[in-house]
Amino acid sequence: ENMSHGLCMFDADERMIICNRNYIDLFRLDAKVVKPGIRYFDILQHSVDVGVASQSAEELHAIRKPYIDGARPSAYEEVLSDGRIIVISHRPIAVGGWVSIYEDVTEQRRAEAELKEQHRRFDAALANMSQGLLMYSAEGRLIVRNQRFLDLCNAKAADFTLGMTHRQM
Known part of the structure; x- marks a missing residue:
């Protein structure tokens, strides 16, 4: 909780293990919905439902999936529906799954x-x-x-x- 970026960790089955409050706040998600065990796709759908996502959950998953499945770290930018620019970095975990770090770079x-x-x-x-x-x-x-x-x-x-x-x- 002491880091300024959003952080989220997923297991090999694309289920969230943990996330920090900054992740919830960055994407304006409901902490009652986004909690350990939720599927990654369901988080994407929730971001669509709350109006933050600029694309459908299916489109977002199709865009992000190659980065997540890659065996090496990756990063890219995504523009949210409100115009904010988020750098998303994925880092694979040796036991399967990945850690994602989210940074709002809009002002930069x-x-x-x-x-x-x-x-x-x-x-x-x-x-x-x-x-x-x-x-x-x-x-x-x-x-x-x-x-x-x-x-x-x-x-x-x-x-x-x-x-x-x-x-x-």
């Missing part, structure tokens, strides 16, 4: 998308400005240059490689 993915969009805007601004621009790091290394600078100096990108110092120019 949103931050990554926002950063990517900021980079796109920055690159567009650099490409469309009329001035030539060089930017140096606090350590004095070239970290940004635009094409307009190269054009004004009649230079090639190789003449002003990122990471070089002002003295090297």
Whole structure:
């Protein structure tokens, strides 16, 4: 219960052995329904019934089954009906069955998308400005240059490689 991720363990017959509260909360499941002994498929059906799953229980089982049956650890992302992005990791158990770890990475993915969009805007601004621009790091290394600078100096990108110092120019 001290871990931030959802955790669930299943036996070789696809019956739940144990899960933590984070697993129940992550998928908004009813702890009275999802308890030791429940079949994996029934958990998937319950997630459909409570409106969290973005697909049918059959579709979810078909998607997840190859990962579960694989003899090696695996991980993939799944988008829930409310838009949350969950990384699901499966680890096989030597005696049969598997352990699954569930992590909500929604905010991380949103931050990554926002950063990517900021980079796109920055690159567009650099490409469309009329001035030539060089930017140096606090350590004095070239970290940004635009094409307009190269054009004004009649230079090639190789003449002003990122990471070089002002003295090297």
